[in-house]
Amino acid sequence: MLLLFETAAGFALFKVLKEKKLEEAEDLASDFATLEAAQKVVKLKAFSKFENTTEALAAATALVDSKLSKGLKKFLKKHVDEDEKLALLDKKLGSIVQEKLGLNVLWSNQVLELSRGIRSQLTGLISGLAGADLRPMSLGLSHSLSRYKLKFSPDKVDTMIVQAIGLLDDLDKELNTYAMRVREWYGWHFPEMTKIVTDNIQYAKCVVFMGTREKSAGLDFSAILEEEVEGALKAAAQVSMGTDISESDLDNIKDLAHQVIALSEYRGQLFEYLKNRMAAVAPNLTILVGELVGARLIAHAGSLVNLAKQPASTVQILGAEKALFRALKTKHETPKYGLIYHASLIGQSQPKYKGKISRVLAAKCALAIRVDALGDTSDATVGIEARQKVEARLRQLEGKLLGTEAGNSKGKEQPAKYDKARQGATPALATAPKAYNADADAPAEKKEKKDKKKKAEEPAEEAEEEAPKAKKAKKDKKEKAEKAEAAPEENGKADKKEKKKKKKGGDE
The missing domain is CATH 3.30.420.220 (Nucleotidyltransferase; domain 5)
Known part of the structure; x- marks a missing residue:
């Protein structure tokens, strides 16, 4: 053996x-x-x-x-x-x-x-x-x-996303701080430029390119600014109220402006890297809420797997924990959304529908996150179908779409069932909407008062309705009496005419 x-x-x-x-x-x-x-x-x-x-x-x-x-x-x-x-x-x-x-x-x-x-x-x-x-x-x-x-893949590491979005937020803060410092520093020399050039990166590039304001007249800013802005800048430079600065001051300002430009370029590269990572790690979530919101959700939860363990209600208010616990403590209304508020689907909805759309979007996001974290496929079919359903729900709430068309996102488009009520120039609802019944929500005491009021008003209404009828009857009687009085006179006249005709006939 x-x-x-x-x-x-x-x-x-x-x-x-x-x-x-x-x-x-x-x-x-x-x-x-x-x-x-x-x-x-x-x-x-x-x-x-x-x-x-x-x-x-x-x-x-x-x-x-x-x-x-x-x-x-x-x-x-x-x-x-x-x-x-x-x-x-x-x-x-x-x-x-x-x-x-x-x-x-x-x-x-x-x-x-x-x-x-x-x-x-x-x-x-x-x-x-x-x-x-x-x-x-x-x-x-x-x-x-x-x-x-474990089906380990270096493309599926969500730690890189957590670090990248953290660095991106830090870069935004630093960029704003440095850009404001450049504006304040160079504003002593050319204060009018702050209102003319509103973009921070364009402002820093103009400072590096121009130097002192006296040189602006002979320079071409077409690569940085538009024609109208360039003309306003050159006109303001000639009548500027700013003070003169030395070469050493200008060199330091230019160095800071160079740092702002370099940080903005690096931020662009980091954002492209984050987009690629999100497309590889969480494609379905990216399609639903975008790269930045999806990355912030993952970073807030700690990892994609931790986020996949959360229910839809937690995903909806993730990032609004302080407001949630404050509302629970003070017994006020709880928040309707957290980080998910910055998604484009919620941003394009009307204020009164933001809460409903955030709830629908959070439910779809919870499913998409689980597919991304635990699924074997790397395509984004689940995210595409979920986004179509959320958009259909949004159109339905805004009255742009009928309710039956809201769920037909899978497969081929199916023709709607024939309904006589929907035919015509303007399609109508299949069932007439029910009117709001205020009496159903009123307390019993108020209902009794309303009933008594109605009973008191009914005789008055009947009297008002009978008044014109009585007037009309009196009028008819008067007209009949007048006709009766006029009738004998007319009969007498007719008799006289006949007698005259008879006399004429006899004479002849």
């Missing part, structure tokens, strides 16, 4: 000399107490050494996953006959070897005890393998294997 034993240096195949010893597993420890006793139980038949660390890592990962590697397959085919029994430590690997190679495989607790004994005398049983060689091999392979199991 043969026994396969895996080491950090390679595969070893031992021939078991005393197979009956496997049945007596309790006595195996005494048989491997010394190298001479161990050589009587097992004997090395073949040894396949790994050529490099890559091959050793591939073989070790295959064994951990219970897979048959190419190197092990060749080794077994070469040294194991079909008639011989092969003892293995892994039951799953044994079943694969039995299926693919057709060998008679054995695995049991006795095999484990035998391999434990071989491990204690390994350097003596394998000739040419010293302990000094095996120790660094085992250490290197264990590190490589642990990195593989």
Whole structure:
């Protein structure tokens, strides 16, 4: 019977000399107490050494996953006959070897005890393998294997993001301090320039390029300023109320201006680096809230994994802890947002909708962070779909979109169901909105007062309605009386006319 034993240096195949010893597993420890006793139980038949660390890592990962590697397959085919029994430590690997190679495989607790004994005398049983060689091999392979199991990648290190965003915030503070110092210092010589050139970096470049204000008339500022600003600067330089400064003063001001320009250039490079890191580490979060807000969330939580452990409600108010605890202590309203307030999606929403959008965005961010921290994929499909849903919700709140269109972001666009109420020039809502019922929210006492008031008002309203009816009836009676009085007179006139006609007829 043969026994396969895996080491950090390679595969070893031992021939078991005393197979009956496997049945007596309790006595195996005494048989491997010394190298001479161990050589009587097992004997090395073949040894396949790994050529490099890559091959050793591939073989070790295959064994951990219970897979048959190419190197092990060749080794077994070469040294194991079909008639011989092969003892293995892994039951799953044994079943694969039995299926693919057709060998008679054995695995049991006795095999484990035998391999434990071989491990204690390994350097003596394998000739040419010293302990000094095996120790660094085992250490290197264990590190490589642990990195593989943890799926460690240098591109996924979020520590760089924490340091970069911290440095970026510090640079912004220093830049503002230095730029204000340049303005104050050079303002003694040319105070009007402060209002004309508002940008700090352009101001520093103008100071370096111009020097004293008298030289501005013959210089071309087109590379730094616009034409209108340049004209205003030159006009102000001719009538400036500033004091004159010496060359040594101007040199020191220029040195500080050089520092401002250099810091601004480095800040631009650092921001590009931060964008690349965020795109590699947290692509879904970056699409939802942007690079700066996403990096600040990660830095505030300590790491991406710590941020992934937080619920959506915590992500929403992350950065507003003082306001939260102050509100809880004073029993006031808790804050609606923290660092997430600076995201573009919340910035473009109306003030009355910022709280709702921040809650929706925080829920989507919580999912995106977990995908970035614990997912295997590096694409940003989850973030893109989540952003579309948040934008749809924002449009729905602002009345630009119907509610049914808010969730159709996945896959192809689907036509909306036919609804008669929606047809026409201006689509209407499928169901008419319910009007606000103020009586439903009023207390019982107020309702009773309202009912009494209504009952008192009803007779007055009825009297008001009956008044015009009575007036109309009186008018109709008057008209009928007048007609009745006029009727006899008209009848008398008609009789006289008839009598006259009869008399004329008789005379003729």
